[in-house]
Amino acid sequence: MTDVAVDIRDLTRRFGALTAVSHLTLRILRGEVFGLLGPNGSGKTTTIRMLCGLLEPTEGDATVAGIDVRLAPERVKTQVGYMSQRFGLYEDLTVGENLDFYGGIYGLRGAARRQRVGVVVEFLGVGGRLGQLAGQLSGGWKQRLALGCALLHQPPVLFLDEPTAGVDPAARRNFWRAIHDLARDGTTVLVTTHYMDEAERCDRLAMLSLGHLIALGTPPEVAQQVGGKTLEDAYIILQEKDEG
Amino acid sequence: MRRFWPMVRKEFIQMRRDRLTLGIMFGIPVVQLLMFGYAIQTDVRHIPTVVVDASRTPESRAIIQALENTGNFRIVAYADDRGTLDDAIARGRAQAGIVVPYDYARNLGRGSTASFQVIVDASDPLSSQSALAAAAGVAQVRNLELLAALAGRSTLPLDARIRPRYNPGLRSPTYIVPGLVGLILTMTMVLITAVAIVRERERGTLEQLIVTPISRTELMLGKITPYVGVGLFQMTAVLLLGRFVFDVPLVGSIGLLYAVSLLFIVASLSLGLFISTLVKTQQQAMQLSFFFMLPSILLSGFMFPREAMPVAFQWISLLIPLTHFLKILRGILLKGVGIGPIAPQILILCGFAVGLIALAVRRFHKTLD
Numbered sequence: 001m002t003d004v005a006v007d008i009r010d011l012t013r014r015f016g017a018l019t020a021v022s023h024l025t026l027r028i029l030r031g032e033v034f035g036l037l038g039p040n041g042s043g044k045t046t047t048i049r050m051l052c053g054l055l056e057p058t059e060g061d062a063t064v065a066g067i068d069v070r071l072a073p074e075r076v077k078t079q080v081g082y083m084s085q086r087f088g089l090y091e092d093l094t095v096g097e098n099l100d101f102y103g104g105i106y107g108l109r110g111a112a113r114r115q116r117v118g119v120v121v122e123f124l125g126v127g128g129r130l131g132q133l134a135g136q137l138s139g140g141w142k143q144r145l146a147l148g149c150a151l152l153h154q155p156p157v158l159f160l161d162e163p164t165a166g167v168d169p170a171a172r173r174n175f176w177r178a179i180h181d182l183a184r185d186g187t188t189v190l191v192t193t194h195y196m197d198e199a200e201r202c203d204r205l206a207m208l209s210l211g212h213l214i215a216l217g218t219p220p221e222v223a224q225q226v227g228g229k230t231l232e233d234a235y236i237i238l239q240e241k242d243e244g
Numbered sequence: 245m246r247r248f249w250p251m252v253r254k255e256f257i258q259m260r261r262d263r264l265t266l267g268i269m270f271g272i273p274v275v276q277l278l279m280f281g282y283a284i285q286t287d288v289r290h291i292p293t294v295v296v297d298a299s300r301t302p303e304s305r306a307i308i309q310a311l312e313n314t315g316n317f318r319i320v321a322y323a324d325d326r327g328t329l330d331d332a333i334a335r336g337r338a339q340a341g342i343v344v345p346y347d348y349a350r351n352l353g354r355g356s357t358a359s360f361q362v363i364v365d366a367s368d369p370l371s372s373q374s375a376l377a378a379a380a381g382v383a384q385v386r387n388l389e390l391l392a393a394l395a396g397r398s399t400l401p402l403d404a405r406i407r408p409r410y411n412p413g414l415r416s417p418t419y420i421v422p423g424l425v426g427l428i429l430t431m432t433m434v435l436i437t438a439v440a441i442v443r444e445r446e447r448g449t450l451e452q453l454i455v456t457p458i459s460r461t462e463l464m465l466g467k468i469t470p471y472v473g474v475g476l477f478q479m480t481a482v483l484l485l486g487r488f489v490f491d492v493p494l495v496g497s498i499g500l501l502y503a504v505s506l507l508f509i510v511a512s513l514s515l516g517l518f519i520s521t522l523v524k525t526q527q528q529a530m531q532l533s534f535f536f537m538l539p540s541i542l543l544s545g546f547m548f549p550r551e552a553m554p555v556a557f558q559w560i561s562l563l564i565p566l567t568h569f570l571k572i573l574r575g576i577l578l579k580g581v582g583i584g585p586i587a588p589q590i591l592i593l594c595g596f597a598v599g600l601i602a603l604a605v606r607r608f609h610k611t612l613d
Binding site for chain 2: 074149
């Protein structure tokens, strides 16, 4: 039990007539880097939002770090770090001010906050940019800052929704290095992505199509289940099926 | 409430960086005050007047002079006939006319009724009112003098001594400036917080914020707190300008005034937050704020006396916080009353402040749907 970080059972979300996520059942283990893969509209973002307490499930339930997202969404929020698809930090605050603010909002004060901000700043190497407005950062730096803000409270579970969209290859590689460092220290990471090379770097993957779970397993297993030689084949097969 | 202060700090930094909004917030009190203080005068005086004096006697000149002396009529032209006078009023060159018929002095001398005519353009009732009253007054005074002379008396039998208290000069600024404190606070405070939540939603920062454990109350109170300071600053600016530029006497307790104003500021900010939870875009937030502002200006008693409104509107106006705040403002600033006479209004404002915050917190959900 203690090794299951995210336990999803029969999770369903409807928006009116549209079913965005349909009866999804998944278990993500502690310390795993777990990828959610699927074309646009496959339900990746909706799933993540339900898991961090931003959307209420229509049916089914899920626990994150042992907490029921339906019963205690606010307690779940203390246990997860979240990076949304769109840059969600304050562009009119500096890097340092954003970190201070989120440190404070996660309940850190005084010396404890300074210490945690210091650790995160060093981990992500943003020390030289503390005084720069977040809005003036490039995509790669924005993404690092967003990850930093999501890590301040040392969450056991991290949800990253397309964290590397619009980021250059070098910055993406650094980012993934950081993700694996975190996982090694026991953080569970659930990440959605469009990039096949990134999907290959996940321990396990779940492939979604129109809200349904299509395949689950290691990257080669998933490719095989969908019927492609590589993951990329599998993805394209799926996308063509969805659009057709 | 440990997440409250980080929220306040963040709002404060953002407010400081948003130079345009800041400029508008600090500029509005000054511009509004000068506009209302100088341009808007409800006591209309010196209206352009055309005179037709067919009598051309010392008596006729005396009555024309008496009318001019009231300060309500400013003679711009003398005409020979009625036609010219009517034409001048129709074209808007004049707003009033005085006609003294050829037999004026003769009738006066004979002891029969002499008449003169005062024509006022009443298409704008506000500007014609005082002219009409002045004309009637002039006739009455002349009548009394003539009657007293006939009766052989040098003094009048009756004398009403009227004392206009609290605003002896019946000046507009004295009446307008205290109300302006309330109007400016309503306009800026409601609008500023009305866009507060939707702006975060539109910029994409709300999602990141509500995925944290911050409570709804911490979020809401943190959002409004920095603007309480802005409100107090605006109020101070209006009072200082009112005192030193427009000579408005500020007689009451300033401490009491600030304490009560704090309630009104919080109520207005909370109303804005409530609006913010009702709408999807900043544009809708602004429209809804203006929808609320118009009745605040028209029904609260800021410009038009509530006593003159139909009963139904008087009741509606009680739902507007400004209505109650105006009573407090005028009570403290002009009459110098203490807490006693305005206690009911203070309680009502408390109710508005607490109720509106509760409503905003209740309406706001930390989810995306």
